[in-house]
Amino acid sequence: EVQLVESGGGLVQPGGSLRLSCAASGFTLSSYWMHWVRQDPGKGLVWVSNINGDGTYMSYADSVRGRFTISRDDAKNTLYLQMNSLRADDTAVYHCVRGTTAWKGIDYWGQGTLVTVSS
Amino acid sequence: DVVMTQTPLSSPVTLGQPASISCRSSQSLVHSDGQTYLSWLHQRPGQPPRLLIYKISNRFSGVPDRFSGSGAGTDFTLRISRVEAEDVGVYYCVQATQHPQTFGQGTKVEIK
Secondary structure (H helix, E strand, O other): EEEEEEEEEEEEOOOEEEEEEEEEOOOHHHOEEEEEEEEEOOOOEEEEEEEOOOOOOEEEEEOOOOOEEEEEEEOEEEEEEEEEOOOHHOOOOEEEEOOOOOOEEEEEEEOOOEEEEEO | OOOEEEEEEEEEEEEEOOOEEEEOOOOOOOOOOEOOOEEEEEOOOOOEEEEEEEEEEEEOOOOOOOOEEEEOOOOEEEEEOOOHHHOEEEEEEEEOOOOOEOOOOOOHHHHO
């Protein structure tokens, strides 16, 4: 059974940093593209970043480029999102999402971890 | 970025009756490989989204056959043939044809 479990969210002041983790089980992380998608009540679902199977290609939404860094540790079957220079509008639930292999898209979602940026 | 627009934003439905949700994209979702990467997601309260339909009309693993998808180009529809209580929640369309993938704003389905 595919499972994605995020952790690392919390309350942080503007300008601060957090590192989110996503522990994957039921599949081999290195065989899949992986994504971070955030969800907030005001803006709905927004794609944040992705990384390819061997970790050689990463891309970011314009709103986070230069502040966030996606990475993966295949030995631990874990995906990460390092978030620096956090702003109030980064407040959201961050979901780890698996990319599909048979077609372009996404399939399994993690429950998400809440990030709140506030002073 | 491709803008995805869903209608209606809210849909009160009667148990056992059909329901449909429309999704329109600001650009054609036909990829250069000839495929159309339009999916539908369902999110129950307190749960993460789950994949229902991919490539317009293909049901994902375990999805009941009362769910169906159709459409082409820029106009797509999700249909529920007979709504059940477990179908409440928010439905999203999402495109992966163009980078970055983008989502519709969501349609809330609730029981009358």
